[in-house]
Amino acid sequence: MNVSIIKIGGNVIDFPEKLDEFLFLFSRLPGKKILVHGGGILASKFGENLGVMPQMVDGRRITDRDTLDIVTMVYAGLINKQIVAKLQSFRQNALGMTGADGNLIRSNKRPVKTIDYGFVGDIQEVNVNLLTYLLEDNIIPVISAITHDKKGQLLNTNADSIASELATALAVKHNVNLYYCFDKSGVLIDEKNENSIVPLINEDIYAELKKEEVIHSGMIPKLDNAFAALHKGVNHVWIGKAENLLLASKGKLSGTTIEKHRYDLY
Amino acid sequence: MNVSIIKIGGNVIDFPEKLDEFLFLFSRLPGKKILVHGGGILASKFGENLGVMPQMVDGRRITDRDTLDIVTMVYAGLINKQIVAKLQSFRQNALGMTGADGNLIRSNKRPVKTIDYGFVGDIQEVNVNLLTYLLEDNIIPVISAITHDKKGQLLNTNADSIASELATALAVKHNVNLYYCFDKSGVLIDEKNENSIVPLINEDIYAELKKEEVIHSGMIPKLDNAFAALHKGVNHVWIGKAENLLLASKGKLSGTTIEKHRYDLY
Known part of the structure; x- marks a missing residue:
């Protein structure tokens, strides 16, 4: 079975018009597919309206009990169901889920070392049988960034990690x-020039681009994550703009494709 | 296949301790089962905190766009996922859904006659194949009171109606x-005496109790609804307190059982 796993972030989710456009493109994508989403900006906005201010440490969100309630409402409720209803209108048999539903993703609450991230989950196990069962029935799982510990606790979980764990499983x-x-057209040689996309990265090219500091800071964990997925058997990883997804799925290099070895392409 | 459909209301959902107790009982219920829930009180509370006041006409909630967002967040997000995570901790393979998920329940926006109820749905169609498919795989659907029109619009929908439409389908x-x-022990001869339960109601007894005005006002649509379900092939309908569900499922008359004809019991 061929499966496409697509992760969308705040730059698509937080703008209704952009989201609708993306969902139309997504509906045109052939074959079995899974959509993974978060919704951080909208969650922060609702939290602020409820008097729950986002707490960030080193750019990472601390999830206290109130924040967990808010992300559960916004990710698993509002955003997830709006996406599902829209996809259904495009005759896509979408089914919204969190990691708790059908025990899809079990995680552990992150242990407190120097920072207490609160109710944040690190993924332990993916229920591949359920995913396969749904995909075989032509259902499109739409998965929000909430998991559970199977002891009754919901946990806020990074959507990038969910996508890569589902992919490797x-x-x-x-x-x-x-x-x-994401918000750029791919990995860029010049961050300010959206046309300076690196079309293909393998491990040799990655090593070189890091040495030349073309790839640095936040892009490094993203690419490390991608290579980890490739090493665990994922066919290829693509990074680019949501609006180029359909081109990318047709093998047109409209973003950055990451492959273990160049010859994997042919 | 034997299927139990259980609907819980605000008197259980709005109290975490009561909800946990109920979910433990529910987890002990043998056989295939479906849980249907709303969550009105919590939705009103969140709405008020966000400055969206509940608007009621003749005791019925008007669902404007902001209210729809709030019930979607609270029913399909917060409450649904807390229930699912708790059931998973009891080794119950719960999967939370709205009517949009897998196109489970399609409804039409209620036409405006004298009152505009806003984004409220009247159920048109239930996807029985999906429900059967999930139940056969030992999945427990946990369904929140949100449906969709298959044209991309989510709709707030009465949880009692969802339960009876799923049952008849x-x-x-x-x-x-x-x-x-619900909040009483069953249909009561004396509303103030929780021990005055009418254990069994068939159509003859119902006619009599209405004549004697033992059954009146809000109880009449509830029972009409029950008889409608019976006429469409539902085996029996039970009304009572959540904490007596397990006794009721064992045939112990701890609430009011409604049957088409008395002899159906034996």
Whole structure:
């Protein structure tokens, strides 16, 4: 079975018009597919309206009990169901889920070392049988960034990590492609020039681009994550703009494709 | 296949301790089962905190766009996922859904006659195949009171109606029992005496109790609804307190059982 896993972030989710456009493109994507989303900006906005201010440490959100309630409402309720209803209107049989639903993703509450992140989950196990069962029935899982510990506790979980863990879990038996949609057109040689995309990165090219400091800071964990997925059997990882997803799925290099070895392409 | 459909209301949902107790009882219920819930009180509370005041006409909630967002967040997000996570901790393979998920329940926006109820849905169609498919795989659907029109619009929908529509749709092929949990021990001869339960109501007894005005006002639509379900093939309907659900499922008359004809009991 060929499976595409697509992760969308705040730059798509937080703008209704952009989201609708993206969902239309997503509906045109052929084959089995899974959509993973968060919704941080909208959650922060609702939190502030309720008097729950976002707490960030080193750029990472602290999830106290009130914040957990808010992200559960906004990710698993509002955003997830709006996406599902829209996809249904495009005759896509979407089914919204968190990691708690059908025990899809079990995680552990992150242990407190120097920082207490609160109710944040690190993924332990993916229920591949359920995912396979749904995909075989032509259902499109739409997964929000909430998991559970199977002891009754919901946990806020990074959507990038959910996408890559689902991809590697499915890659054991299936042919999986992973697409990360973000706010840039891909990995850029010059951050200010959206046309300076690096079309293909393998490990040799990655090493070189890091040495030349073309790839630095926040892009490094993203790419490390991508290579980790490739090493666990994911076919290829793509990074680019949501609006180029369909081109990317047709093999047109409209973003950055990451492959273990160049010859994997042919 | 034998299927139990249980509807819980605000008197259980709005109190975390009561909800946990109920979910433990629910987890002990044998056989295939479906849980239906709303969450009105919590939704009103969140709405008020966000400056969206509940608007009621003749005791019925008007669902404007902001209210729809709030009920979607609270029912489909917060409450639904807390229930699912708790059931998973009891080793119950719960999967939370709205009517939009997997196109489970399609409804039409209620036409405006004298009152504009806003984004409120009247149920048109239940996806019995999906429900059957999930139940056969030992999944427990946990369904919040939100549906969709398949044109991209979510709609707030009465949880009692969802429970009875699911029951009648499944009753075509399956043996279905419907349990309505509410704030009283059953249909009471004396409203102030929780021990004055009418254990069994058939159509003859119902006619008599209405004539004697033992059954009146809000109880009449509830019972009409129950008889409608029975006429469409539902096996029996039970009305009582959530904490007596397990006794009721064992045939112990701890609430009011509604049957088409008395002899159906034996």
